[in-house]
Amino acid sequence: MKGAGETRGLSGIMTVELAYLMPILLLVFQLVIYSTFYYHDKAVLLASASETAVVAASYERRNGAGGQVDLESFFREQTAGKLILFSRAEMDVSQTNERVEIIVSAEKGWIRLEVMQRAVILKPEVTLRRTRVIKELLPGEEEAE
Numbered sequence: 001m002k003g004a005g006e007t008r009g010l011s012g013i014m015t016v017e018l019a020y021l022m023p024i025l026l027l028v029f030q031l032v033i034y035s036t037f038y039y040h041d042k043a044v045l046l047a048s049a050s051e052t053a054v055v056a057a058s059y060e061r062r063n064g065a066g067g068q069v070d071l072e073s074f075f076r077e078q079t080a081g082k083l084i085l086f087s088r089a090e091m092d093v094s095q096t097n098e099r100v101e102i103i104v105s106a107e108k109g110w111i112r113l114e115v116m117q118r119a120v121i122l123k124p125e126v127t128l129r130r131t132r133v134i135k136e137l138l139p140g141e142e143e144a145e
Helices: 013-063 071-079 124-137
Strands: 089-095 099-108 111-120
Touching: 013 071, 013 089, 013 099, 013 111, 071 089, 071 099
Parallel strands: none
Antiparallel strands: 089 099, 099 111
């Protein structure tokens, strides 16, 4: 017969160890999930800001209608339903004669994300005209056609 001090089965040491280990494992899992959401939203915001900058630059180049294009609604269409962690993003547009710059910022709690994209307003027709005028002014330069 077994005495009163003897125990059957396993001791409770595994339960105590897992009670310390599980919160750490859950925290690591949560950090992995949140960082994945963060980088996903960052990629979406970068792509949307880049497309918005290119659209603004092409409209400005084509007909000088930079102010007539609603870039805010275009940006909202690009990000609609795609953001996971950040629910709202703010966009700021600055434009010069040479380039368009889009700055997007979003935050949720203490997490903040800011991305910037630039697009150059290309004007190849101006360069071609200048090249043609320079070739006409230089003696001995003949155009090969």
